[in-house]
Amino acid sequence: MSRVGQTTAMVLALACASGGAFAQSESGKPVYRCPGTPVLYTDSLSAKEAKEKGCTTLEGAPITVIASPRRSAAPSAGAGTSPAATSPRPDARVDPNDQRMRDNDARRILELELRREEEALAALKKEYNNGEPERRGDERNYQKYLDRVAELKASLARKESDVAALKRELGKLQ
Incomplete structure (x- = not known):
């Protein structure tokens, strides 16, 4: 599953709001609840894939998307500061x-x-x-x-x- 799919895959169905409306993600796609351990909520499946996997469309439920934490990229060797600027030099002596x-x-x-x-x-x-x-x-x-x-x-x-x-x-x- 892609990173975007993982981000939107963690969707929580809260309280039912309106009768027959379909729950939709921010992108406007329908949100599916797929069985399994753990239960998967996603909008990255097509209608055909959802049907094959036994997923049901969430109806009338407002949703909240919890974004996965972003990983910071490790600084590269030539990126901005030198290691000597961030840590004390090994040859530096205290008076x-x-x-x-x-x-x-x-x-x-x-x-x-x-x-x-x-x-x-x-x-x-x-x-x-x-x-x-x-x-x-x-x-x-x-x-x-x-x-x-x-x-x-x-x-x-x-x-x-x-x-x-x-x-x-x-x-x-x-």
């Missing part, structure tokens, strides 16, 4: 002072984040209390207490892995 400032900023940010995570880890360890946290007033049901202990243990494991990852990142920068 050493700029790079040093970036590295220092990254290190400072990681150290700050590591401090926060270590503080949160210490608070979790204190609350976890080696697997025996204090029971709260709303934990009269022992299962609630056990659920909270399990959540604390999982949170503790996550925080420990976060701290370890931050330490690894800091190690890469030094």
Whole structure:
């Protein structure tokens, strides 16, 4: 089926409008509903082809055509811009002072984040209390207490892995 046929093939029959009028596409051709999986709505068939395939003409139904998305053509080698204009050159170097400032900023940010995570880890360890946290007033049901202990243990494991990852990142920068 041609691209134009595919575009018009995706036609949806919505609500019936007028009694005996035939549904027509934008081109003025009748629209056929052809059986199969998926059901095909098209205006690219002739009356003879439609009859052979068992298609029926849509009558009195307003239609909506959904156009298939257009694919953009890949730019050719000589089209407008050179690859060097769109991406940084591999031989281009960053000024050493700029790079040093970036590295220092990254290190400072990681150290700050590591401090926060270590503080949160210490608070979790204190609350976890080696697997025996204090029971709260709303934990009269022992299962609630056990659920909270399990959540604390999982949170503790996550925080420990976060701290370890931050330490690894800091190690890469030094």
